[in-house]
Every structure is written in structure tokens, then in C-alpha cells.
Amino acid sequence: MVDLARKNLLHDKLRFTITVLGVAFAVTLVLFQVGLFLGLLDNASVIIEHVQADLWITPRNTANVDFSKTFPETRVHRVRSVPGVERADNLIVAYVDVSLPSGSQEGALCYAVENFKTWGLPWDWQGSDPDDLRRGPYVMIDAHSEQRFGPFEVGEYREFLDRRMKIIGKTNGANTFTTMPVTFMDLRTIQELIPDRYEGQSTYILVKLAPGANLEAVRAEIQSRLPYNDVYTRREWADQSRAYWIKSTGLGFTMGLTVFLGCLVGIVIVAQTLYTSTMEHLREFGTLKAIGGSNGFIYRILTRQALISGVVGFVLGAVPVYLLRPLIAQGGMKLIIPNDFGLFVMLGTLLMCVAASMVSFRKVASIDPALVFRG
Amino acid sequence: MIIAETKGVTKSYREGRETFRVLDGIDFSLQRGEIVALEGPSGSGKTTLLSILGCILSPTDGEIRIEGRTIGPRADLNAVRKQSIGFVFQQYNLFPALSARENVEFALNVKGMTGGPARREAERAMDLVGLTDRKEFLPRDLSGGQKQRVAIARALAGSPPILLADEPTANLDTQNGAQILGLFRDLVRRENRALLVVTHDPQVRSFADRVVRIRDGRLLPELDPAIGQ
Ligand SMILES: Nc1ncnc2c1ncn2[C@@H]1O[C@H](COP(=O)(O)OP(=O)(O)OP(=O)(O)O)[C@@H](O)[C@H]1O
Ligand SMILES: [Mg+2]
Numbered sequence: 097m098v099d100l101a102r103k104n105l106l107h108d109k110l111r112f113t114i115t116v117l118g119v120a121f122a123v124t125l126v127l128f129q130v131g132l133f134l135g136l137l138d139n140a141s142v143i144i145e146h147v148q149a150d151l152w153i154t155p156r157n158t159a160n161v162d163f164s165k166t167f168p169e170t171r172v173h174r175v176r177s178v179p180g181v182e183r184a185d186n187l188i189v190a191y192v193d194v195s196l197p198s199g200s201q202e203g204a205l206c207y208a209v210e211n212f213k214t215w216g217l218p219w220d221w222q223g224s225d226p227d228d229l230r231r232g233p234y235v236m237i238d239a240h241s242e243q244r245f246g247p248f249e250v251g252e253y254r255e256f257l258d259r260r261m262k263i264i265g266k267t268n269g270a271n272t273f274t275t276m277p278v279t280f281m282d283l284r285t286i287q288e289l290i291p292d293r294y295e296g297q298s299t300y301i302l303v304k305l306a307p308g309a310n311l312e313a314v315r316a317e318i319q320s321r322l323p324y325n326d327v328y329t330r331r332e333w334a335d336q337s338r339a340y341w342i343k344s345t346g347l348g349f350t351m352g353l354t355v356f357l358g359c360l361v362g363i364v365i366v367a368q369t370l371y372t373s374t375m376e377h378l379r380e381f382g383t384l385k386a387i388g389g390s391n392g393f394i395y396r397i398l399t400r401q402a403l404i405s406g407v408v409g410f411v412l413g414a415v416p417v418y419l420l421r422p423l424i425a426q427g428g429m430k431l432i433i434p435n436d437f438g439l440f441v442m443l444g445t446l447l448m449c450v451a452a453s454m455v456s457f458r459k460v461a462s463i464d465p466a467l468v469f470r471g
Numbered sequence: 472m473i474i475a476e477t478k479g480v481t482k483s484y485r486e487g488r489e490t491f492r493v494l495d496g497i498d499f500s501l502q503r504g505e506i507v508a509l510e511g512p513s514g515s516g517k518t519t520l521l522s523i524l525g526c527i528l529s530p531t532d533g534e535i536r537i538e539g540r541t542i543g544p545r546a547d548l549n550a551v552r553k554q555s556i557g558f559v560f561q562q563y564n565l566f567p568a569l570s571a572r573e574n575v576e577f578a579l580n581v582k583g584m585t586g587g588p589a590r591r592e593a594e595r596a597m598d599l600v601g602l603t604d605r606k607e608f609l610p611r612d613l614s615g616g617q618k619q620r621v622a623i624a625r626a627l628a629g630s631p632p633i634l635l636a637d638e639p640t641a642n643l644d645t646q647n648g649a650q651i652l653g654l655f656r657d658l659v660r661r662e663n664r665a666l667l668v669v670t671h672d673p674q675v676r677s678f679a680d681r682v683v684r685i686r687d688g689r690l691l692p693e694l695d696p697a698i699g700q
Contacts, residue, residue, distance in 0.1 A: 097585050098569060114549040153547030383564040386527055387625075388553030389581040465527050468560050469637050471517045 101400035102129055106372065111369050112405070118365025119409020119445060125358035126441055127417045127433055133351045134437075135430030140273035140341050141334035143207065148216040151315060151326050152333040153184075153301035160340040161333070162205060162272055164189045164299035167325065172301050174321045180309030181318075186298035188286050192279070194245065202244050204237075204256075204277040207270075208286040218280055223250040223265030230282040236265035241277030243428050255417045256281075259291055273341045275428065289300055301325075347418040359448055367452035368403055370398060374456040378463055385465035398453045406449035410442050473536075474665050475633050476500040480533030482519055482688075488549055495688040497533070500635065504661055506666045508675045511685035517669040518686065521585055524667065525558060525635045526551045538632065550677060553582045557626030559636035559649065563618040565610040571621045572597055572606040578625045586658050596624035616647035620654070627658060634659070634666040652678040 105112045144152070153175065157163040167372055175184040188208040193201050209215055212226035221236060235256065237248060245254075253260050261281070270278040287294045297469065305314060315327050328336065342348040374381070381394050421431050482494040484529040486681050493516045501507060501524075505651070522528040523535065527549040535542045537555050551591070565574045575602050576593035579585075584592065597606050610618055619639060626634055640648035659666045668675055676682055684691040 097580050097589075098573045100566065100569065102575070103568040104566070177498050181679045306673055377566070379562065383558075383560070384578075384581055386525075386552065386558050387581050388549045388580050390549055393581060466522050468558075468562070468564055469522060469527075 098369055101397045102404055104397075105401055105404055108373065111373065115366055115369040115405045116409040116412055118369075119362050119406055119449070120413035122362030122416055122448075123356040123410050123441060123445055124335045125361075126439070126444075127356050128431070129354045129358075129436060130139040130437065130441075131197045131417065131431035131433045132429060133347060134432040134434070136216070136347070137338045137341065138430060138432055139271040139275065140338045142271055143278070144216075144330060144334040144337060145215060146219045146269075147187075147302060147330070148214075149302035149303065149330060150305045150311060151303035151318065152328045152330065153303065153318065153322060154328065154333070155299065156324050156326055158326065159336075159344075161189060161337045162274070162276075164295065166299055169296055169298040171325070175301055175303060177320055178314060178321065180306050180314040181303055182306040183304040185211060185215070185216065185299040185302050186283060187215075187238075187302050188294055188297075189284055189299050190290060190294065192256050192286075192288055192289065193278070194258065194279075195241075196245060198246070200276065204241065204245075204279050205272055206256075206279045206281055206286055208281050208283045209302070209452055210283045212280065214304075218265075218267035218270055220268040223263075226265065226280065228264060229280060230284070233259060233261045233285060234264040234281065235261045235285075236267050236280040237263055237272040238267045238278040240271055240275065241279070243275065244277055261285075267373055273337075273428075294369060332411065341430060349409025356387050359444070360446070362409075363448050363452045366402060366449050367455040370402060370405075370453055372457070373401070374398065374459055378459075380462045380467055381460060382465050382468040385463060388470050391457075391461050393454075395457055398456050398460065399450055402449035402453035403446055404444045409449075410445045414438065414441070472503045472505050472540055473500045473668075476536045477520075477524060478536075479522075480523060480535065481531045482516070482523060482528065483531045491690050494523070494571040496528070496687075496688060497688075499683065499690065501665045501667055502543040503632065504659065504663045505680045506656060506668065506678060507680045508671045508679035509685060510671070510682060512606045515685045516688045517685055520633050521637055521669050525556050525633075535635065535684075548685065555631050555633055557629075557634045558630040559619070559622050559626045559634065560637040561641045563610070563615075563622045564622055565618060565625075567610050568637045570607045570609055570626075571617075571655060572614065574610070574621055575625045575628050579628050582629050592628050592663060593624075597621075599627060599658060600624040607640075608619050614647075616643055616650065619643060619647075619651055623651070623654065623658075627662075630662065630664075634663055634664055636642060636666065636670045638671065638673070639668065648672060649674060 133343055145335060155167050169186050172184050172186050175181060190206045192204050192206045194204050212229060218226060218236060248263060250266055252263050257404060271280060305311060319327050342430055384394060424431050477497050477499045478495040480494055481488050481492060483492045493568060509517050523530050526542060529544065537551055542551060571594050575596050578590050579589040579592055598602060602620050602622050605613060605617060639655060640651055643651060652675060655666055682694055683693060689691060
């Protein structure tokens with residue numbers, strides 16, 4: 097079969113270029129926007145995902161892991177005595193002010209527990225063992241914090257509130273939605289640092305289940321013993337922390353709008369160039385009809401033109417995004433494009449192109465083969 | 472042997488309240504192996520008659536028979552055209568993106584012939600019209616006469632028994648026109664086809680077996696081309 101669709105496209109190189117660049121633009125925009133969005137969202141729950149807790153006990157109606165409220169630290173005893181609980185520990189998530197060598201101040205989020213390694217926190221670090229944090233006024237700081245703190249090295253000191261603390265380790269991958277610096281210190285250290293707020297207090301309780309324990313049963317029991325707290329599974333708590341940012345920042349809407357605009361641009365460009373091309377070939381399509389070609393036959397040619405534009409455009413749009421990912425990561429941004437989302441965008445692109453080709457269908461259907469006899 | 476025929480064919484167009492009768496009771500027949508020239512002033516209904524005979528338009532009234540079969544109002548006109556009819560137009564209507572050979576081959580694809588057979592048939596048709604050495608040229612690199620040859624090859628390919636040509640020489644100079652007409656005559660004779668040529672071109676007469684004249688939608692008595700004007 098002579099591939100009229102492909103030859104038609106390649107015959108007008110300029111138009112083909114415009115078409116595929118239009119598609120590529122839409123694809124890049126969507127992949128980039130959604131990738132950044134997912135990257136930010138991933139930050140919002142990355143610590144929750146890494147902490148080896150089956151259940152998170154939070155103060156009543158806590159919107160988000162970063163926004164903690166306090167409750168008496170002794171409640172943890174009630175949890176430890178619930179059958180099926182292997183281990184339960186307090187976790188304080190607190191804001192602290194850090195004075196920088198430059199003299200300016202930055203806020204940081206501090207994660208504080210007593211037994212870091214038991215909870216798998218942090219999960220990637222250089223320097224001393226995390227369990228050494230309890231041995232003195234020590235802190236570990238995540239590498240991404242350098243964006244705001246400026247460069248720092250293990251062994252240096254920084255002033256947290258009014259206290260000089262030694263940096264005994266640098267962690268990787270611990271982040272927050274707002275990209276606020278993340279630090280780790282011992283539970284007692286933070287309680288001493290901010291006694292007004294945290295002495296005898298905690299903000300979360302992490303729970304690890306005994307092997308074979310029934311998660312729902314344990315959760316119900318804890319809930320009944322701690323009526324002023326909420327109990328979440330790790331999954332629920334991570335989802336809730338992400339959902340908070342989607343709703344509260346309107347980011348979901350912005351992203352939806354960008355995706356919509358990207359699709360619109362793609363559809364309009366493909367529809368427009370395909371339609372122009374169809375208009376230019378009316379006589380030839382009329383000839384096909386005179387020869388005996390059906391509308392369906394011509395639709396298939398147009399659809400194929402659209403699909404070819406879609407595939408080429410998708411590749412042109414997607415490849416740079418994937419290639420640029422490391423560069424973006426250097427800029428402190430994370431781009432997350434799950435494979436099935438990439439596939440989804442590809443199918444969406446093809447669907448968009450087919451939809452665009454339909455704009456020309458009516459024109460083709462209206463071609464009167466008698467037209468070709470007219471001079 | 473009659474291969475295409477109209478009986479009492481009329482065609483009317485409605486324009487507002489008025490009805491224009493463009494064809495008025497046309498009885499016409501085309502035999503295998505003959506070339507018929509259809510002459511008449513502008514607006515007399517030549518193209519309309521050709522379109523009806525080619526199953527592109529349906530008549531308002533009357534009967535059409537193609538290869539012995541009556542084409543009723545419910546007939547699949549696409550199928551009849553695919554099978555029985557080859558068209559040549561005043562404008563060549565070649566796809567600019569396809570080479571000469573591809574234009575012919577693609578027409579065969581439309582008719583349902585694909586792959587190697589379509590390619591070989593396209594090459595054969597190209598040879599028949601004398602374009603053996605121009606097969607892979609794009610239309611823009613061909614002269615008007617060569618483009619019309621490609622269009623003729625496209626009409627011939629697949630060997631439809633009926634060829635219908637509307638002013639095939641109108642865009643060509645006298646010499647090229649004569650060559651195209653000569654080509655038509657050879658092809659029709661060699662393959663025993665039938666050709667109806669609509670024309671204003673006086674030189675067509677000398678190539679035709681019969682000259683049919685139409686005026687205001689009615690056929691006039693026939694001329695013997697040997698006797699001339
Ligand atoms: N679709 C249509 N609607 C209305 N009138 C039409 C239509 N097609 C043709 N006609 C009219 O029918 C008449 C015959 O047209 P036709 O094209 O058959 O003439 P023709 O003999 O081929 O003329 P020419 O030599 O100029 O090509 C003309 O008056 C034309 O205006
Ligand atoms: Mg005409």
C-alpha cells in the first residue's frame with residue numbers, strides 16, 4: 097500500500113515541523129508540569145514513606161505532617177500496652193530557627209525521635225551514626241538544605257535558637273513540600289531547646305506492629321484508648337499530607353489548567369495544520385472518491401497523518417524532558433514521571449491527534465466527487 | 472457490444488422555485504473498442520452526462536446500464552466505479568507528494584489491489600503511456616503532457632472497460648494534445664476498451680469513431696467524423 101499519509105506529511109516539511117513542534121510543546125508542558133507537581137508532592141510525604149512505622153498517631157485533626165500540635169508524651173505508654181504493638185515511640189516534628197554564619201536566620205523543620213535507626217530515619221546519610229545524635233547537642237542536616245543554609249560540612253557548628261550544635265552528619269532525600277530545610281536531632285535535645293512548647297510533650301507517636309498482628313484491630317484499640325488523637329496507616333497519612341497541599345495551594349487546579357492549555361494548544365495546532373492540508377488536497381481527495389474510495393478510506397488517511405504527527409511529536413516532546421531530569425535535579429527540583437503516566441500522556445497525545453483529525457472529516461464527507469470534473 | 476448505455480436519462484437541478492433541466496431524455500450507448508467524442512457548447516450538459524455515465528451523479532429519471540447491469544437508485548455506485556470505470560480529468564489531480572508511479576499505484580490501492588500486484592500493474596500502466604523513464608518523478612517535475620499521461624495511466628490501471636475523459640487535452644498544446652489522443656486510441660484498440668471523450672478540441676474528431684453532439688441537454692443527430700464538419 098502506498099503510504100499517502102506519511103508522504104503527504106513529509107512533502108510539506110515546514111508544516112510537518114510546525115505540527116510536531118506543536119504536539120511536542122504540549123507534551124513537554126504536560127510532562128514537565130505534572131512531573132514537577134508529583135516531585136513536590138513526593139517531597140510532601142517522602143519522610144512518612146521512609147519511616148518504618150505501620151501506624152501514625154497524630155493530634156486530633158492534624159492537617160499535615162509539617163503542622164504539628166502537641167500532646168503529653170506519656171500517652172505513648174498507653175499505646176505500648178496495646179496487644180499487637182511491638183514498638184511505639186514519640187516523634188516531635190518542630191520548627192526551629194537557625195542562625196547562619198552570614199548572620200541571617202532561616203527556619204528549619206526538625207524531626208526528633210529517640211531511636212533513629214529503629215525507625216529507619218534518616219535512610220541515607222554521611223557522617224556519624226544517627227543513633228549518636230543522643231550523645232550531645234548534635235544535629236544532622238539534609239543536603240538539600242544547602243539551598244537555604246549555604247554550604248555546610250560535617251563537623252561544623254550552627255546555632256539552633258541560641259544553642260551551638262555540632263553537625264555530625266549530612267543526610268540525603270529528606271525533604272518537605274515547601275523545600276524547607278530538614279534536620280534531625282534527639283527527642284530530648286529538641287525538648288530542651290524549646291522547653292516551653294515541648295517539655296513533656298510530643299507531636300506524633302510512631303507504631304510498629306508485632307508480626308501477625310491485625311492492623312485494623314490494633315488501630316481500633318489504640319483509637320479507643322486515645323480519643324483525642326487520630327490513628328492513620330502510613331499510606332493514609334502520606335496521602336493526607338499530600339492531599340493537603342493539593343487542596344490548600346490550589347496547585348492541583350493550576351496544574352489541571354496547564355494540562356488543559358497544553359492539550360488545547362496541541363489539538364488546535366494539529367487540527368489546524370491537518371485541516372489546511374486537507375483543504376489543499378480537496379481535488380485529489382475528490383479524485384479518490386471518483387475512483388471509488390469511500391469516506392472511511394480517506395478518514396483513515398487523515399487519522400494516520402494525525403497519528404504519525406502525534407508519535408513524532410510525543411518523542412520530540414518527551415525525550416528532552418527525560419534528558420533534562422538530572423539538570424533539574426541539580427537545581428533542587430525533583431521531576432517524577434511514573435512510567436504509566438508517561439504511557440498515559442502518550443495515549444492522550446494520540447487521542448488528541450485523532451480528535452484533531454476529526455475536524456477534517458466533515459470537510460471530506462462534503463467533497464462531491466463531481467467536483468473533480470469542474471475546471 | 473454495448474458496454475455502457477443511458478435510456479431516457481434526464482437530470483434536473485432545483486434553484487429556488489425554478490427547476491433547470493440540464494439533460495432531457497438522453498439515449499446514448501457506448502460500444503467496446505470504440506472512441507466517441509461528445510461535443511457541445513458550454514453549459515450544454517456534457518460533463519453532467521459524463522458524470523451520470525460514470526456513476527458519479529444519479530439521474531433524476533431514466534435508466535443506466537453498465538456492462539449489462541442496470542444501475543438502480545440503490546446501487547453501490549462506489550463499487551461500480553471501482554470495477555468498471557476509469558476517469559481522466561481536464562486537471563490532472565495528482566497527489567503532489569506521490570511520485571508518478573505511486574499516484575497510479577495508490578489508485579489501485581483504493582480499488583482494493585495492494586502489494587506486489589498493485590505495483591506491477593502500476594508499472595505496466597506507466598509503460599503503456601510511455602513514461603517508463605519517469606516513474607519515480609514527482610508531479611512538479613513533469614510537464615503538463617506527462618502529467619496527463621500519468622492521469623491516463625491511473626485511469627487505465629486495473630483495466631476498467633470504460634474510460635471517461637473530460638477535456639483531457641484542454642490544458643495541452645496541439646502537439647501534446649495529439650500525442651495524448653493517439654495514446655488513447657492505441658490503448659482502446661489494443662485492450663478493446665471504450666472511451667467517451669468530452670471536448671471542445673476540433674482535433675479530437677479525427678481520432679473518434681463517432682461524434683455525438685449535445686445542445687441544451689439533448690443529443691443532436693450524429694456526424695460521421697470521416698465526412699467532417
Ligand atoms: N450541481 C449543480 N447545480 C445546479 N446546476 C448545475 C449543477 N451542475 C451543473 N449545473 C448546470 O448544468 C448545466 C450543464 O452543466 P455541465 O457542467 O454539464 O456543462 P458542460 O457542457 O460540461 O459545460 P462546459 O463545456 O462549460 O464544461 C449548466 O447550466 C450548469 O450550470
Ligand atoms: Mg464540462
